[in-house]
Amino acid sequence: MASHVSGTRSGAAARSPGRTGTGSGWLVFAAVLMVFGGLMMIFEGIAAIAEDDVFVTTRNYVYEFDLTAWGWIHLVVGVVITLAGAALFQGATWARAVGVAVAGLAMLANFLWIPYAPFWAIVLIAINGFVIWALCTAPSPSE
Template sequence: MTVFAAIMLMIGGILDIMRGIAEIADDDVFVAASTWARVLGVGIAGLVILSNFLSLPYYPVWSIVMIAISGFIIWALCTMRRDDTFVPFESPTSR
């Protein structure tokens, strides 16, 4: 069990280092939205809803919570408009 925990911490650390490098290298890595990513996200959230629906008799409260969260994720991925641009650290305009 200790080896598993050590490996998982190592993987988490490596992923955090990669995320930091990606953030330093290009600011738009986490802000750019592509259509294929939204479609993939909706598909995965749909599979999560299906799997939690099938486990509803065994874990009713957890399944309902996860179905609601996945439904919110699908809604959020489907309602983002193209003209909504996120500009981090935008300075206010002086008047």
């Protein structure tokens, strides 16, 4: 006679409903926003490095930098955010901490960027705010 044991199989972990391999839908949401926001910062940085006529330069701005310097800042931060977002898709736990830190830096950079591209800077500040919120409230993949 064969005996049947109810419950989970030996070696198989029970998963709660709605969870994915990366931890939760909030981590996927954060990863998508990080990749999107990072790519937009990369494009913004490239346009600023090329000194495109899209940007308005203001006088007497307290945090005034050269447009090329802002372009390099946005390019580097955008690359790091995009790579951390891609790492979140792979399930890297370090990407959560890096994502929160770099999204915070991106919010600061976009706040200082408001005089050059106000609408787009505010959109990216909101996206990075959602990224930080999603990364901080998502359950741990080990739960």
